Amino acid sequence: MPHAILRSRRRRAAVSGALLAVLGTLGTAVPSRASAMPPAACPSGLVGKATCYTGQDGNGAYYTIAVPKRWNRSLVVHAHGGPAASADPAATTEDLAQWAVLVEQGYAWAGSSYRRGGYGVRMAAADTDNVRRLFVERFGRPARTYVHGQSFGGNVAAKVAETYGRERGAYDGVLLTSGLLAGGSRGYDHRVDLRVVYQYYCRNLPRPDEPQYPLWQGLPAESTLTPDDVLARLQECTGIASAPAARTPGQQRNLDDITAVTTIPERSLPTHLQYATFLFQDIVGNRLGGRNPFGNQGVRYTGSHDDSALNAGVARFSADPTARRDLSYDSDLTGQVSLPVLTLHAIDDPSVFVEHESAYRATLHGAGRDSRLVQTFTRESEHDELSVAEYATALAALDDWVRTGREPAPLSIANSCRTYDRTYGGGCFYDAGYRPAPYSTRVRPRPGDVSWPAMTAAQERAWSRIDGVGIAP
Known part of the structure; x- marks a missing residue:
């Protein structure tokens, strides 16, 4: 199962030779504590804008952390898509390159490769939360912490919110983009x-x-x-x-x-x-x-x-x-999340159908928690790479919601995108009135x-x- 097949987002090829050389040493230098976290080369787009760190935690998961020069004291913990075939040392820095706009907005960023390749939502959630703990150990507790999941990582991040989100001060909000939210079953x-x-x-x-x-x-x-x-x-x-x-x-x-x-x-x-x-x-x-x-x-x-x-x-x-039960326990969502949750999904996503959003809303509704869910949709037909301006808009809307307590409306989020488009580009394709059909209309x-x-x-x-x-x- 090659890495390229079982990873649901595109690799970023624009990683400098110096960065690859640094990552190539990770097999021999395996720090397990944040105090041993050495600075490393950043992706080219963040050179001079952030300080980056790489390492491997005590469970064997590789991680990359970036702290912007002008840090706003908030952290984004990223759960990647896939699942990948193996725990690739370079993958987390490629993730950072893909989501560099979040660092450019002033947020620190931390991502885990997960301890092994292959399927396992709870395993990936544990490793995602562990990279947050490593960050806190090294840099102190951020003012606010958001967990972000993309594709399969949306399932992981939603599981993080349910499993670790009740720990006081651990997380403040959840951002799910193109998320596989119907669970593995x-x-x-x-x-x-x-x-x-x-x-x-x-x-x-x-x-x-x-x-x-x-x-x-x-x-x-x-x-x-x-x-x-x-x-x-x-x-x-x-x-x-x-x-x-x-x-x-x-x-x-x-x-x-x-x-x-x-x-x-x-x-x-x-x-x-x-x-x-x-x-x-x-x-x-x-x-x-x-x-x-x-x-x-x-x-x-x-x-x-x-x-x-x-x-x-x-x-x-x-x-x-018993197999269905065990897969369900590992990956299905209960809706037991008390944090603000904002989702972003392309209407014509060819990989994770937009109807996953209906499944997730139904899950939260069944748990009586859908009042803390805001879903946004765009007239795009991609899975891994939506507009950069939209990603920036989504995180800014979630952050404003957490700081002020005012839940944003999809229309207000769509209207605010123009501001971020002027800075980051990519265009704004929100459809504030769209509502996906039930999951059962797309998947039998x-x-x-x-x-x-x-x-x-x-x-x-x-x-x-x-x-x-x-x-x-």
């Missing part, structure tokens, strides 16, 4: 559907002459297939990388049926299929001991040229209730879902003994 169901629908039409993952395996595995643990191999098979079946005129009629029909049934845009189909193979392989094989958390029994697929044949022939399976629901609040106290205590951080390490 529902958030990947569209990829379950893709995996079975793809195999129905393409029959090459696995091929008929290859060893067969249940599709909920993604791939068997012993598989030697690479991401390039999977993309080659997708191309073979659909011609997706070819111009439409160069595709065979069969390829075009396969592509049309797969995208219509799954509602996954053609441009993001390769990425979703990679997740439905390699991420599932990690969740099932490495985190759940081979147990299956996914199911599609009772799901009716529609939108193809022959729905009856599709529903009669598509693979069907049921989740192991599964009957009999099990969520973590249904666990018994004994089951939850048993989980706490597994590394203290959820899904098996």
Whole structure:
């Protein structure tokens, strides 16, 4: 599972050679306490504007911290997307480069690579909170602290708020951008559907002459297939990388049926299929001991040229209730958050559908906490890189909300974006009147879902003994 496939935001290539040289030494210099935190090279965009620090914590997670020259005494703790295949020493500094606008606004910034690659929301939340603690140990308690999560990191940051947000003085607000907020037990169901629908039409993952395996595995643990191999098979079946005129009629029909049934845009189909193979392989094989958390029994697929044949022939399976429960406990959200929460999401996000915002609002509503939630939406069609001005606007709106106690309206946030656009650029594309449809309108629901609040106290205590951080390490 190469890093580039299982990371949901783009790498930043513009990292100086000096920075790479510094990061290359981290394998031998492994400080576990903030007092041993050495200064390091900053990304090129922050040179002269901030002092940067890198290191590795006692759990093995790499971190990067930046303190601006003109610090406003507030801190942003960042939870990155992915999950990545490994804990890459360079990744946190690449994250800093991507979110440099927050440092330019005067906020200190701290991000963790997480202690290992692969899936694990509670593990990632623990490591995210740990980098906050390292910052406090080294620089003192900030006046205000915000946790920010992007994509999969949105799930992580929301879990941070629920798990650690009740600690007095730990966090003051939550910023979730393009967040995967339906949790792991529902958030990947569209990829379950893709995996079975793809195999129905393409029959090459696995091929008929290859060893067969249940599709909920993604791939068997012993598989030697690479991401390039999977993309080659997708191309073979659909011609997706070819111009439409160069595709065979069969390829075009396969592509049309797969995208219509799954509602996954053609441009993001390769990425979703990679997740439905390699991420599932990690969740099932490495985190759940081979147990299956996914199911599609009772799901009716529609939108193809022959729905009856599709529903009669598509693979069907049921989740192991214990696996579904454990994935839910690790990643699903309870809504038990008392902090102000501001979200930002592109309406045409091709990777994490905007309907995740509806799922999150419903979760908070069920917990009686939705009065502390403000959601904003933009007329953009990207996942990882929305307008820089919008990111700056979102953090400024959250900070003003925390400082004044006045909850912002989506329209006022949209109107304030012009000020930040003049400074940082990127444009303003807010749609203050937009409301996403329910999650079930985009991702077909599964009957009999099990969520973590249904666990018994004994089951939850048993989980706490597994590394203290959820899904098996």
